[in-house]
Amino acid sequence: MNLDLTAIPRNVRLFALPILFSTVGLIGMLICAGHGDRNTPLAAMMTGVLQIAFWPALALALLGVSWLARNIWLLWRWQNGEVIGGCTTCGGVMRHEDGRWSQYSRCNICGSKRQGWH
Numbered sequence: 001m002n003l004d005l006t007a008i009p010r011n012v013r014l015f016a017l018p019i020l021f022s023t024v025g026l027i028g029m030l031i032c033a034g035h036g037d038r039n040t041p042l043a044a045m046m047t048g049v050l051q052i053a054f055w056p057a058l059a060l061a062l063l064g065v066s067w068l069a070r071n072i073w074l075l076w077r078w079q080n081g082e083v084i085g086g087c088t089t090c091g092g093v094m095r096h097e098d099g100r101w102s103q104y105s106r107c108n109i110c111g112s113k114r115q116g117w118h
């Protein structure tokens with residue numbers, strides 16, 4: 001088994017937030033779908049709230065899954081040399097950020113920084 005330890009920060013950078021969004025959305029959907037008894041007025045009210053809250057949870061889960069699929073696709077294309085981004089180190093796609101002193105770009109693949117937006 002070929003385990004690439006240097007890819008761990010890249011995988012965290014690319015996949016941590018999408019997986020978090022997907023997981024939170026799915027857990028929210030499970031909580032909202034599994035509403036229990038409606039015997040008390042509070043439980044009946046919470047049932048309505050949970051039925052409404054199901055849709056934002058579904059949207060969050062769909063956003064996370066599609067973001068995850070996009071980043072997997074981006075990484076796969078970068079590994080096959082099909083992405084020519086602004087990174088001078090690895091050719092990866094940069095994301096634009098505002099720093100304390102100026103605007104800069106950070107590579108999504110290798111994490112290197114470069115002044116200005118590229």
Ligand SMILES: [Zn+2]
Pocket residue numbers: 087088089090091092107108109110111112
């Ligand atoms: Zn790079």
